[in-house]
Amino acid sequence: MSDAAEKLAVVTKVRADDVAPNRRRGGDIRVVLSPKTVASTSGFMGTLTLAPGEFVAEHYHPYSEEFLFVVRGRLTARIDGTQLVEVGAGEGLMVPKGLPHRVWNDGEEEVYAIFHLSPLAPRPELGHVDTEPLPSSGAAEALPDVGGPN
Template sequence: MSETAKAAATSPVVAAADVAPNRRRGGDIRVVLSPKTVGSTSGFMGTLTVRPGEYVAEHYHPYSEEFVFVVSGTLVARVEDVGVFEVAAGEGFMVPIGRRHRVWNDGDSDVRAVFYLGPLAPRPELGHVDTEELPVGGEAMSQPDVGAPRR
């Protein structure tokens, strides 16, 4: 185990508010529990907040399944070979390894969700493959012609 992982493993509690948001792919993504933050070895977990009109650009994970549980609001998801579906608060869904997927918020209030990916990719940069142009400036735009869901 690396020195960073050893140090992280001694502090098992991480607050989402203490994690810098990643808005590069859209939404507010915060990886809360990970090899870097707690020394995990099998996967990582975080939070996702998607404001009305926002989306997370289409992508896939070549090594990991992704599990998403919606805490509040209704998230719209598109998963390759499955289709488009809504996921309401109290519901979850799984994205199989290698399947392209995209999520967005068609509603009037924020969507809050928790996600988990596992197993880990051999290296972090191999874990995520973008398949859609990212939101302008790394921020999801709510203009009708920018970031509109491709159904």
């Protein structure tokens, strides 16, 4: 098998609807492409759905930048406890590593966004640090299982 054919053989497609939602930090978070699902080695990507009034609790990523792109709706992000940024459909936001951030939907329309984190933390449990109490509805749910770096 040629190198090109071998690379094509490992291409994997994953449907967001086939991934179990995680609500531990708030909203509906689905890690779609990750070391666990597609053997990625540089980061992971997923979807975030926030109903009106929902939020993702404040946290930070000690090893990763987070890229957030809003497909539908409008959300508000609080960065580093003070900076408020509204992000609407067709707009993206990059949160530098180490900065605490929280996002919420204070509108009347559902928000649908795509996120990507890169690079990967050395181990999945080191990837997120929570800095506020988690929503009670998801506090007992496990952390998203993105797998570890290959």
